[in-house]
Structures are given as C-alpha cells and as structure tokens.
Amino acid sequence: MAKTIMTVDDSASVRQMVAFTLKNAGFNVIEAQDGQDALNKLNGPVDMIITDLNMPNMDGITLIKNVRAKAQYKFIPVIMLTTESQAGKKQEGKSAGATGWIVKPFKPDQLLAVVNKVLR
Helix, strand or coil: CCCCCECCCCCCCHHHHHHHHHHHHEEEEEECCHHHHHHHHHCCCCCCCEEEECCCCCHHHHHHHHHHHHHCCCCCCCCEEEEEHHHHHHHHHHHHHHCCCCCCCHHHHHHHHHHHHCCC
C-alpha cells in the first residue's frame, strides 16, 4: 500500500513541485498551505510530513511541536524543507522534533532519496 506524505508550504509552486515529485514516485500526497491548515487536515494515517519553516498562521517549528503532542503522530518522520540553513535554525528544528532538513532549492532526486531513506 502506498505511503501518505503531507507537504506543508505557503508557496503553491513549491507544494506542487513536491507533490508532483512524490506522486510520480508512488506516494499519496496531502497538501497544506501552512501549519494551521496542516493540523486541520491531519486526521488520518500519515507516514511523513515535509514542511517549510517560515509560513503565515503557524510556522514549521510550531507545527512540529503540535504534531509531536498528538499520540498517533508522535514518531512519524518530519522533514524541514526550507531556505533556512543556519545551524541555529536547524538546532531549533531538531529540538522541536524534526527528523531531517533539506535546503531549498532542492532537486527532486535529493528529496526522494531522503524520503526513501527515512521511510524504508
């Protein structure tokens, strides 16, 4: 059965590119435009979340903290996909519970390599 990945980004073009890449690799994709939208849509089985850091309404760090507070999502992998590359931001993400970090712009192969490594 195909795994389900939620992609969270306020940029429609980034969401579409991530979704296209994942769907072509056989994954089911749920798209959300910010952290609040992601929490609202997080009501079924999700195998992984790929989220941006800087978003309106709720940023990626706050989203991770909220996801980790839900028992059924406590241990699912969460990958940050962001333009931020500073060590401090990465540490903040890791402290919140991020599993990995990919810096934008990303190559589809790079994204799939991380997803496959973490999920399989």
